[in-house]
Amino acid sequence: MSVVDSAVEKATDNPVVNKEDLPLLLVLPGLFVFLAFMLFPVMYLVYLSFTNAEPATLFQGKEQWVGLANYVTVLTDGQFWNSMWVTWLFVATSVALKVLVGIGVGLVVTGARVRGKRLMRALIIIPLGLPGIFTITIWRGIFSSAEFGLANQLLRSAGLGSVAWLSERWMAFIAYNVTEAWLAYPFMVIITVSALQDVSEELHEAAMIDGAGFFARFLHVTLPSIKRPVLFASILTAAASFQQFLIPYVFNQGGPSRTNELLIVYGYREAFRFQKYGEGAAIMLVAVLVIGAFMMLNVWKGRLADGVDDA
Amino acid sequence: MSVLSDIAAEVGDDVRAAARAPVESLKDARYTLEGIREGRVSAASVLKTAGITAGAVVVVALLLFPLYWVAVGAFSGTGASLYSSSGIRLWPAEPTIEPFLWVIGDLILPSYRITVGLGGYELFLQTPELAFLDVSDYGVTETSNFKEFFVNSLTVAIPTVILAMCLIVPGAYALSRRQFIGRSKVLYGYVLFTQIGGGLGVALLIALYALFVQFGFNDNKLALSAYYAATAVPFNTWLLKTYMDGIPVSYEEAAMMDGAPSWKIVTEIILPLSKAGLATVFIFTFLTGWTEFVVAQTLLSTDNYTLPVGLYSLVGRYSIPWARFSAFALTFAAPIMLIYLFAQRYIEGGLSFGGMEG
Numbered sequence: 328m329s330v331v332d333s334a335v336e337k338a339t340d341n342p343v344v345n346k347e348d349l350p351l352l353l354v355l356p357g358l359f360v361f362l363a364f365m366l367f368p369v370m371y372l373v374y375l376s377f378t379n380a381e382p383a384t385l386f387q388g389k390e391q392w393v394g395l396a397n398y399v400t401v402l403t404d405g406q407f408w409n410s411m412w413v414t415w416l417f418v419a420t421s422v423a424l425k426v427l428v429g430i431g432v433g434l435v436v437t438g439a440r441v442r443g444k445r446l447m448r449a450l451i452i453i454p455l456g457l458p459g460i461f462t463i464t465i466w467r468g469i470f471s472s473a474e475f476g477l478a479n480q481l482l483r484s485a486g487l488g489s490v491a492w493l494s495e496r497w498m499a500f501i502a503y504n505v506t507e508a509w510l511a512y513p514f515m516v517i518i519t520v521s522a523l524q525d526v527s528e529e530l531h532e533a534a535m536i537d538g539a540g541f542f543a544r545f546l547h548v549t550l551p552s553i554k555r556p557v558l559f560a561s562i563l564t565a566a567a568s569f570q571q572f573l574i575p576y577v578f579n580q581g582g583p584s585r586t587n588e589l590l591i592v593y594g595y596r597e598a599f600r601f602q603k604y605g606e607g608a609a610i611m612l613v614a615v616l617v618i619g620a621f622m623m624l625n626v627w628k629g630r631l632a633d634g635v636d637d638a
Numbered sequence: 639m640s641v642l643s644d645i646a647a648e649v650g651d652d653v654r655a656a657a658r659a660p661v662e663s664l665k666d667a668r669y670t671l672e673g674i675r676e677g678r679v680s681a682a683s684v685l686k687t688a689g690i691t692a693g694a695v696v697v698v699a700l701l702l703f704p705l706y707w708v709a710v711g712a713f714s715g716t717g718a719s720l721y722s723s724s725g726i727r728l729w730p731a732e733p734t735i736e737p738f739l740w741v742i743g744d745l746i747l748p749s750y751r752i753t754v755g756l757g758g759y760e761l762f763l764q765t766p767e768l769a770f771l772d773v774s775d776y777g778v779t780e781t782s783n784f785k786e787f788f789v790n791s792l793t794v795a796i797p798t799v800i801l802a803m804c805l806i807v808p809g810a811y812a813l814s815r816r817q818f819i820g821r822s823k824v825l826y827g828y829v830l831f832t833q834i835g836g837g838l839g840v841a842l843l844i845a846l847y848a849l850f851v852q853f854g855f856n857d858n859k860l861a862l863s864a865y866y867a868a869t870a871v872p873f874n875t876w877l878l879k880t881y882m883d884g885i886p887v888s889y890e891e892a893a894m895m896d897g898a899p900s901w902k903i904v905t906e907i908i909l910p911l912s913k914a915g916l917a918t919v920f921i922f923t924f925l926t927g928w929t930e931f932v933v934a935q936t937l938l939s940t941d942n943y944t945l946p947v948g949l950y951s952l953v954g955r956y957s958i959p960w961a962r963f964s965a966f967a968l969t970f971a972a973p974i975m976l977i978y979l980f981a982q983r984y985i986e987g988g989l990s991f992g993g994m995e996g
């Protein structure tokens with residue numbers, strides 16, 4: 328128990344500490360409440376996933392242990408694999424879109440010839456301060472098929488026909504992506520801007536003297552220097568995309584006819600719409616395991632939790 | 639109260655800076671023009687700068703256009719959508735505040751009758767009816783449930799803040815200033831959760847709902863507050879801890895030399911010096927309860943709907959015109975956005991690692 332030993336050693340060294348582990352009592356209430364509302368439900372979710380729980384049985388305590396039956400049902404269900412596929416496709420397309428928008432806007436608001444950059448940066452991150460449900464219901468209005476729908480107004484003024492955004496599969500998918508990109512671009516811009524400000528000015532000047540144009544400099548000077556922070560932001564935002572629930576749920580419940588149910592929406596609807604708590608729990612756990620594995624891989628490879636050790 | 643006066647001062651600075659901005663830019667422009675005339679600056683370079691800046695302004699405007707579009711919608715007359723031409727409108731048709739009157743509804747304090755019995759006599763006091771706003775004066779007959787949702791949101795958010803502060807502040811202090819068994823494990827767990835656990839809420843919803851129902855807590859706003867406070871613990875504890883780390887230990891050492899007991903060091907030094915961090919945590923925890931949607935929607939019944947759930951309940955109701963919907967959404971989101979905009983610098987102060995000033 329070297330961790331404990333070193334902690335005790337530090338504690339006895341430190342003159343500020345009076346009684347060694349008494350401060351633990353200050354942390355415990357928060358930790359206890361947190362675990363009560365997080366760890367306990369996780370354990371209960373695991374239990375539910377092994378039962379045939381549904382509202383009629385569960386709330387009378389009559390749910391029955393069914394072993395791995397829920398997992399077998401879920402993993403052999405075409406609906407599940409469709410959700411899994413759509414979810415990863417959504418992660419890929421939305422992350423690509425977010426990175427593009429983030430770097431593009433980041434370059435615009437750090438441009439050497441742009442005046443009023445500070446004001447622009449303050450304005451541009453406004454969406455970060457908006458409640459998610461507000462943003463998403465508003466974007467649902469934008470993609471509405473009704474007269475006021477902004478997306479169709481744009482199409483019509485460009486001379487194109489209207490699109491039934493929320494009742495066609497791929498149109499709905501595009502709508503999800505655009506909305507997700509708008510939700511997440513402030514985060515990407517903040518990361519990109521702070522990375523761009525660290526790009527060495529000397530390298531740029533040297534490249535300019537060598538006659539490199541804007542794009543050559545972007546490709547060979549800017550991009551290599553901002554690669555790591557942007558990669559880090561992409562991983563975090565990929566996790567957010569994977570767990571996206573509100574956009575499909577508010578837009579069209581993952582429709583039309585369940586084609587766009589991202590994994591979490593699928594689990595939610597199996598449980599609350601179709602009353603299959605056990606299957607829903609199994610789906611959620613599979614989703615958590617998948618995203619957990621994805622994040623672990625990134626923590627392990629990209630040292631995501633850097634900075635904890637010296638905290 | 640010094641936090642409030644600080645915030646007021648910052649807001650004042652911002653307003654003054656904003657008011658002075660046009661004057662300053664005009665000065666800059668005149669200076670540049672002079673430079674061109676005297677040949678110090680080349681006109682081509684100025685034109686290039688102006689062109690690129692204009693391009694940047696267009697990009698920013700396009701990104702924020704959805705928000706402007708909502709505002710235009712909210713100020714449009716409800717009749718406008720019926721006979722609108724299908725183009726993009728940059729200015730509200732038939733500008734009106736009728737949608738907002740529909741959202742807010744009557745602001746009337748009814749009259750109360752206070753009766754005091756005095757041995758056979760009855761003394762009573764009738765308070766006058768205070769009508770701040772009677773929307774029927776403006777031709778709005780039915781109104782939204784905004785006020786009910788608002789009160790529900792308050793009764794959820796206030797206990798959330800109180801409970802969360804009670805849990806977070808001691809924990810953050812201990813993690814920042816003391817050494818004890820498992821300290822680094824707790825910290826590591828908190829940081830890991832804030833980075834990857836954000837979406838766990840929906841995944842746990844089934845178990846959470848089943849548990850709440852079995853304990854008889856569903857539709858209980860206080861239980862919902864406890865849940866919000868619990869989810870707010872990891873991130874905010876870590877945030878406040880990093881803020882407290884920035885307060886120099888030398889202050890405490892000096893106080894200890896003078897023989898101050900450790901509780902006094904906390905109340906006299908640590909807490910006053912971390913007021914920006916405390917304000918940040920206060921805002922974050924308040925907004926947790928104020929803006930959360932999914933869990934609230936699953937656990938609460940119609941009577942207890944908070945504002946986000948109330949907003950969602952209007953989605954897709956064809957009896958509610960778009961103007962009224964966007965007015966409702968804006969009334970919900972605009973104060974949060976303003977707090978965010980004004981507090982941004984203050985929050986950044988809380989997020990960075992200051993502490994020497996003050």
